[in-house]
Amino acid sequence: LPVALGIGRLLAIATTLTAAVAAALALFQSQLDRIAIWRASSLTVVVGIDDESVSMVRAIARTTNPNGTLVVLTDSAESALAHAVHDLGAKVRAVNLAEPESMSTLTLWNRLNRLYLLSADPVENLKRFRVIDAKIGKARGAGVRLPLTMRIDDPWQAEVWRRSFLANSERGWVADAVGRNEITAAKLVRHMTRRDRDAGDLSPPTSVVLCGLHPLTYALASEFAQLRREQQLYPK
Numbered sequence: 001l002p003v004a005l006g007i008g009r010l011l012a013i014a015t016t017l018t019a020a021v022a023a024a025l026a027l028f029q030s031q032l033d034r035i036a037i038w039r040a041s042s043l044t045v046v047v048g049i050d051d052e053s054v055s056m057v058r059a060i061a062r063t064t065n066p067n068g069t070l071v072v073l074t075d076s077a078e079s080a081l082a083h084a085v086h087d088l089g090a091k092v093r094a095v096n097l098a099e100p101e102s103m104s105t106l107t108l109w110n111r112l113n114r115l116y117l118l119s120a121d122p123v124e125n126l127k128r129f130r131v132i133d134a135k136i137g138k139a140r141g142a143g144v145r146l147p148l149t150m151r152i153d154d155p156w157q158a159e160v161w162r163r164s165f166l167a168n169s170e171r172g173w174v175a176d177a178v179g180r181n182e183i184t185a186a187k188l189v190r191h192m193t194r195r196d197r198d199a200g201d202l203s204p205p206t207s208v209v210l211c212g213l214h215p216l217t218y219a220l221a222s223e224f225a226q227l228r229r230e231q232q233l234y235p236k
Helices: 003-039 054-063 080-087 100-105 122-139 155-166 180-193 215-233
Strands: 043-047 069-074 091-094 112-117 146-151 173-178
Touching: 003 069, 003 091, 043 054, 043 122, 054 069, 054 080, 069 080, 080 091, 100 122, 112 122, 122 146, 155 173, 155 180, 155 215, 173 180, 180 215
Parallel strands: 043 069, 043 112, 069 091, 112 146, 146 173
Antiparallel strands: none
């Protein structure tokens, strides 16, 4: 055979083998994740992800106990988002999130250590929480309280959610809410109030003007109010 034809045939065989290996790895990856979840003794579970919550998963991965396992429940284990969180060290489990009742069949809830509900729709988060709460309540002791964080982008809804748990001590959760507006407000306030060494004698502003009504406006007002309370308590 001509040398060029022989090289072409070898390249074709190599391409076919590479594609087969990649397909096999993708096929077995979900099975390997299931085995890792099954073997883990402590689980941090994230339910629902999107483009904006990948950064939250990255932060969760940094604070997860090294002896624990981070699990992300999503609609598809083959999506780009699933691969992104998998690269962060999370184990991905495909679940039909459109039907929250399907999550009650999972065997991981008795090993839950922390729970994050990160869908952009707070109504969906509430539905999923009710299913999980009913499932965990049957196997959890009366004195066990688990950390719960729910994504609620509207700052007022987030505050109502927090206070509803503070008002009811019988619930077995230590609940908090997180949202993109509150996270953005916290970063902006820290930026404005930080003393920069390169700025010389330039001090942080003592007055801030907010123009326009937007959820971020409410989040900034709340963050400034909290900052003032903290400074009154401890000026340093």
